Amino acid sequence: MIIKNGKLLNFSNMPIITDFSSTVGEKEKAGPLGEYFEHYENDPYFGQKTWEEAETELIRKTVKRVIANSKLKNEDIDFIFAGDLLNQCVSSSHGLINQSEAYVGLYGACSTMALSLATGSIFIESSAANNVICATASHFSSAERQFRQPLEYGGQRPPSAQWTVTGAGAVMLRKTSLKNEKIKIKQVLFGKTEDYGICDANNMGAAMAPAAANTLIDFFKLSNTCPTDYDAIITGDLGTIGSTLLKELCLKEKIDLSKNYCDCGVMIFNNKTQDVHSGGSGCGCSASVLSSYFLPKMKRGELSNILFVATGALLSPTTVQQGKSIPSIAHLINIIKD
Amino acid sequence: MIIKNGKLLNFSNMPIITDFSSTVGEKEKAGPLGEYFEHYENDPYFGQKTWEEAETELIRKTVKRVIANSKLKNEDIDFIFAGDLLNQCVSSSHGLINQSEAYVGLYGACSTMALSLATGSIFIESSAANNVICATASHFSSAERQFRQPLEYGGQRPPSAQWTVTGAGAVMLRKTSLKNEKIKIKQVLFGKTEDYGICDANNMGAAMAPAAANTLIDFFKLSNTCPTDYDAIITGDLGTIGSTLLKELCLKEKIDLSKNYCDCGVMIFNNKTQDVHSGGSGCGCSASVLSSYFLPKMKRGELSNILFVATGALLSPTTVQQGKSIPSIAHLINIIKD
Numbered sequence: 292m293i294i295k296n297g298k299l300l301n302f303s304n305m306p307i308i309t310d311f312s313s314t315v316g317e318k319e320k321a322g323p324l325g326e327y328f329e330h331y332e333n334d335p336y337f338g339q340k341t342w343e344e345a346e347t348e349l350i351r352k353t354v355k356r357v358i359a360n361s362k363l364k365n366e367d368i369d370f371i372f373a374g375d376l377l378n379q380c381v382s383s384s385h386g387l388i389n390q391s392e393a394y395v396g397l398y399g400a401c402s403t404m405a406l407s408l409a410t411g412s413i414f415i416e417s418s419a420a421n422n423v424i425c426a427t428a429s430h431f432s433s434a435e436r437q438f439r440q441p442l443e444y445g446g447q448r449p450p451s452a453q454w455t456v457t458g459a460g461a462v463m464l465r466k467t468s469l470k471n472e473k474i475k476i477k478q479v480l481f482g483k484t485e486d487y488g489i490c491d492a493n494n495m496g497a498a499m500a501p502a503a504a505n506t507l508i509d510f511f512k513l514s515n516t517c518p519t520d521y522d523a524i525i526t527g528d529l530g531t532i533g534s535t536l537l538k539e540l541c542l543k544e545k546i547d548l549s550k551n552y553c554d555c556g557v558m559i560f561n562n563k564t565q566d567v568h569s570g571g572s573g574c575g576c577s578a579s580v581l582s583s584y585f586l587p588k589m590k591r592g593e594l595s596n597i598l599f600v601a602t603g604a605l606l607s608p609t610t611v612q613q614g615k616s617i618p619s620i621a622h623l624i625n626i627i628k629d
Numbered sequence: 630m631i632i633k634n635g636k637l638l639n640f641s642n643m644p645i646i647t648d649f650s651s652t653v654g655e656k657e658k659a660g661p662l663g664e665y666f667e668h669y670e671n672d673p674y675f676g677q678k679t680w681e682e683a684e685t686e687l688i689r690k691t692v693k694r695v696i697a698n699s700k701l702k703n704e705d706i707d708f709i710f711a712g713d714l715l716n717q718c719v720s721s722s723h724g725l726i727n728q729s730e731a732y733v734g735l736y737g738a739c740s741t742m743a744l745s746l747a748t749g750s751i752f753i754e755s756s757a758a759n760n761v762i763c764a765t766a767s768h769f770s771s772a773e774r775q776f777r778q779p780l781e782y783g784g785q786r787p788p789s790a791q792w793t794v795t796g797a798g799a800v801m802l803r804k805t806s807l808k809n810e811k812i813k814i815k816q817v818l819f820g821k822t823e824d825y826g827i828c829d830a831n832n833m834g835a836a837m838a839p840a841a842a843n844t845l846i847d848f849f850k851l852s853n854t855c856p857t858d859y860d861a862i863i864t865g866d867l868g869t870i871g872s873t874l875l876k877e878l879c880l881k882e883k884i885d886l887s888k889n890y891c892d893c894g895v896m897i898f899n900n901k902t903q904d905v906h907s908g909g910s911g912c913g914c915s916a917s918v919l920s921s922y923f924l925p926k927m928k929r930g931e932l933s934n935i936l937f938v939a940t941g942a943l944l945s946p947t948t949v950q951q952g953k954s955i956p957s958i959a960h961l962i963n964i965i966k967d
Contacts, residue, residue: 300757397736486726606719609716
């Protein structure tokens, strides 16, 4: 049953995270979290001919692997919730062709992993589904071509720019599990579309930080908790600039994130040696870090109560060229070890 | 409560469709359904400067109007489920900035109206929400520029091509209604991503017909009903070619759609005088026709049991240029007058 507290949704049964999988590219493997990813490939084309096919292969393989990890048959899976950054979300729809499960296409930009987990949880909690997959992917080269310049152009990047992660994450959510799994989704808070007038597509951390702040402030108010009630508060890909801004914005509301806050975009690369400027981004960033680093840590009992807040910058190259500001959104998932 | 019968989801409480609104452009107003649309504008720019801003305005105004029709306050609305065809779904995210409701971005191409209604229904039925808006829009000129050629180019269109509808539809779904409304969503069937090898982006009806056929065949099997049990079976925008194919594909499975089948893409334009080749398309097509023609007919008691099956062609200009085939999907909604 779902108990609604304002816009905060509490799950009385709590969907179970039974399995997860992650795939990344060479640069992510070489980063500080390299040892944690389940799978990586040195070939940036993932055996394909185009960057778009590479991203398609990335999500396809990661979803295939989470199904294998779960030991479920394809026909036992009711839904797949997925989306990505490519125009018309083609890496998800093409990567998941002819699967037996129903396909719910989502678009939340870099918030997609949290959006898919939140939506998937409601489907499970409502008995609309028993087993669902939540997945997303991004690829540096397809994103550069589409959002900025083709790689061959060699354009310079300002210090506030972020580096799109080549990576995918997939999570299996289940209503019941024979394996006595303990990682569960306790509550979710969907975000609103908000616009703070940032127009610089090379500073997406600044565009997204207010959305993350608002979702977190709403959450602490509605749940009557404070940051130290959680083992970790994890944002998706605010990067160094955005995560500094988030801490400042929260502090203004007397919410101190200094103890246990981290950002997947800051964690995934070594900012000093990997030339990524403000850090990692792309919906594969938080998806792969959640599925490789945080969920296994929960499984091992090293973390037992986390907030996962993935943020999305809702821009397109056309809106940026037209001088429009960048609305953003942040969805929150509270994951516990029961 | 949701009762799951295979992949068919039955709602025991049944979310109520209390209000709807539609907006179209001049060409749609001049078509056979012209008198039914709630609102239209002669200015193809909808008072804005770019086609993308026009589409943004189209969804913004339609959502505003469905809220006004419902007499609800903004803060009473829990969620808005929306998506569109523009890259990164920007007309929805930009059109719905700073609304108080949580935003769930969906991407289902032209199936978006059915996808939003199906997802919204589950949120209502599960008690995750009391009031939600499901909305989508498309615009001929923004779609031409993005998917085909800029209008100024004056490219010729083959006879199998369809004409993107300039239109938007929005539906208010509620858990309870004081107004004793009777239009309810009884069951939904989410579709799978399917690929039949069609590579011609100028023949999307052919790409989408098999997805519609499979969803309908699955539905009749799972619900143990036949086409004549319904007052109308409505597809989204298969157009003349796609809807002919759908009837043929269903007939092969001994499902005869000849009695009560229609397609919004065929209905919205006069095929003989309006130069639209195979008919209308775009996610605003089925959204505006459902919200202006079919739902009011149900309200007046002229229809009491319909199947709304919106289909989506999951292509992007990049995948088409790369010679990829076009996967497609169809989601089904059974709407009844209780």
